Amino acid sequence: MSEMQSARRGRPxxxxxxxxxxxxxxxxxxxxxxxxxxxxxxRLGLSxxxxxxxxxxxxxxxxxxLDSALSSLEAVVEExxxxxxxxxxxxAADRLEHVLRGAxxxxxxxxxxxxxxxxxxxxxxxxxxxxxRRRTFDRRITALVSAAQDEGALRDDIDASxxxxxxxxxxxxxxxxxxxxxxxxxxxxxxxxxxxxLDGLRKR
Numbered sequence: 783m784s785e786m787q788s789a790r791r792g793r794p795x796x797x798x799x800x801x802x803x804x805x806x807x808x809x810x811x812x813x814x815x816x817x818x819x820x821x822x823x824x825r826l827g828l829s830x831x832x833x834x835x836x837x838x839x840x841x842x843x844x845x846x847x848l849d850s851a852l853s854s855l856e857a858v859v860e861e862x863x864x865x866x867x868x869x870x871x872x873x874a875a876d877r878l879e880h881v882l883r884g885a886x887x888x889x890x891x892x893x894x895x896x897x898x899x900x901x902x903x904x905x906x907x908x909x910x911x912x913x914x915r916r917r918t919f920d921r922r923i924t925a926l927v928s929a930a931q932d933e934g935a936l937r938d939d940i941d942a943s944x945x946x947x948x949x950x951x952x953x954x955x956x957x958x959x960x961x962x963x964x965x966x967x968x969x970x971x972x973x974x975x976x977x978x979x980l981d982g983l984r985k986r
Contacts, residue, residue, distance in 0.1 A: 796826055798836045805843045806894045814844060814898075815905065841908050848902065848912040851888070851895040852919070858884030859922050874929035875936060879980060881926065882949065883972040889956050890968040897957040923950065927983075936983045949979045 796804075804826055808817045819840055823830045837843045858881050872880075889896050899916070902909045927949075928942035936945070953975055966974070 796828060796832075801826060801828075801833060801836055802843060802846055803894070806847045806898055809844070809847070810894060810897050810901070814840075814909075841906060844898075844906075845908045845911075847895050848899050848908065851892055851899040852912060852915045854888045854892055855885060855896075855919055856915070858888060859919065859926075873935060874926055874933055875980075875984075878923075878926045878930050879976055881923065882953065882976055882979060885950070885953050886956065886972040886975050887968045889953065890960065890962070890971065893957060893960065893962065900954055900957060920946065920950070936980075940983065945983055949983075952979060 801822075805817075805822050808822060808825060812821070817840075819830050819833055823833055826833070837846070861880070861884070899912060902912050902916075904910045904913050924943045924946040927936065927946050930936045931938040931942060956971070960971070
């Protein structure tokens with residue numbers, strides 16, 4: 783069988799999600815700009831037309847991956863807010879802890895997609911739209927920190943935006959070193975993040 787016939791025949795089992803997973807891995811490894819549809823086709827053992835059957839363009843693949851990560855993070859903020867009981871009357875500090883724990887779980891569960899999100903630089907319309915959503919998410923976290931400060935739960939000698947950036951800088955760094963199957967799962971990792979971040983911010 784010729785190489786062309788083999789490529790067209792492809793490997794079984796690559797549905798849309800399978801193609802997306804391979805594409806995200808390639809984008810993270812080589813960079814989005816340097817990864818072509820041809821490279822993805824070769825890696826998948828599919829023809830380009832088979833990829834285009836599922837996605838209209840490389841931008842659409844990127845958009846789908848970034849939306850998956852962003853939607854999951856946004857959902858954490860929009861869930862019934864905070865506390866083990868999920869009470870809408872929970873304090874801002876409880877809601878903040880809920881969001882931090884949820885964000886850690888999103889990073890662990892969607893490590894490749896979140897890694898890609900954090901490497902976006904705004905070179906395309908898709909990337910700029912993702913960055914805009916990230917900024918909105920960041921503002922919501924800052925507002926939550928500020929509300930917790932106003933409640934008297936968190937120290938107010940640290941600017942809310944600085945506290946938010948430092949806390950999520952720590953969480954975002956997880957993508958650089960975390961490896962699934964290691965000593966710590968998402969629950970333990972979330973405990974560690976909350977202990978380091980919030981214990982340092984809480985009033986004594």
